[in-house]
């Protein structure tokens with residue numbers, strides 16, 4: 505069976521023009537891995553081969569693929585109104601979606617700014633932080649603090665506060681005045697932790713060191729992923745985020761949680777802020793808000809931050825920031841339908857319920873060839889492999905390719921294989937994911 509219509513049949517020449525993102529282009533084009541159809545927990549290749557999706561696309565299709573209510577909402581909206589100007593104009597679905605997002609957010613965090621991706625959400629939050637300090641009369645607070653092994657997308661703001669060397673080294677000096685906390689990953693202390701690791705809360709105290717070095721009056725905000733996704737599913741040590749909150753509050757520094765991955769169910773609740781019971785001043789989101797169907801991102805800000813801008817003449821624009829496609833009507837239609845579906849099917853609760861199943865299954869791989877650590881929280885899990893001598897990432901990439909050959913989509917991040925199944929995942933899917941990975945590890949050199 506072939507799933508491709510004539511229109512999507514690809515001649516090898518057609519692979520030439522597309523410069524693929526974060527991809528080994530030459531390797532891919534020599535042996536393409538294509539998707540042509542998706543439904544529920546599965547993708548199908550153009551040739552009709554079934555692939556179990558262990559990663560919700562790229563951490564985004566939290567409701568599962570091609571869910572009918574979302575598909576229909578997008579179709580209906582596309583046929584009704586294609587676009588509405590974003591500046592000095594509105595459309596009802598933007599307000600509806602903002603209201604729904606605010607209702608899911610922690611109390612007092614009820615102002616929502618829309619953009620189109622996680623990277624834009626991060627740049628938006630960093631800009632709001634700087635502008636907020638300024639409108640409050642603290643214009644000397646211009647420093648931004650990120651963390652090693654942080655991923656905050658690929659805008660200049662995001663790579664500056666981010667802590668992934670490969671994403672930084674090619675791109676010049678980036679934003680000035682940025683500093684970084686140490687990362688919290690430590691196999692010596694925390695290998696094979698189930699849920700949050702016990703060791704490492706004290707690493708938040710490094711913020712006190714940065715405050716002593718730079719002085720609090722120069723620091724606008726700290727941004728961290730509550731759970732670092734892209735650099736290998738690094739859970740926050742018990743007590744770490746609370747400590748960061750205490751120190752930021754004490755020094756008048758804003759705390760931004762980058763929840764592009766963690767918001768909308770991944771950890772078994774609407775946000776990591778709620779699951780971990782630590783309230784930041786801003787939350788960035790993207791991915792799960794539309795279950796990956798239409799690009800969308802945004803920032804949830806505290807009422808206090810928002811209200812600080814609502815001064816000056818009522819006819820004046822309060823924040824000089826926004827995108828042509830902020831609150832794009834197709835994304836809003838998808839977002840409203842997605843949040844409704846999460847609610848109708850109790851998918852955040854379902855994620856919490858399935859988390860122990862994933863935990864048990866993934867930790868059963870302990871002792872498997874090449875495995876040196878396993879970690880998990882909610883519906884996110886990582887299996888870390890011993891690197892092949894002299895070839896960083898090679899064994900893990902081969903493992904990723906082996907899983908693809910065996911009909912399983914996972915994600916490789918350095919030496920880590922990640923799982924982040926859709927919130928509709930069933931026990932049998934999880935079992936198949938682990939069996940497949942185990943078999944592949946058995947044959948990978």
Ligand code: PXG
Pocket residue numbers: 562563620621622623624626655656657658729733734735762763764765790791915917
């Ligand atoms: N912040 C965080 C925390 C993210 O995880 C971004 C910002 C940027 O989002 P956009 O929409 O601009 O890509 C992300 C994106 C992976 C993986 O394999 C993770 C992301 C994207 C692609 C792959 O872990 N996260």
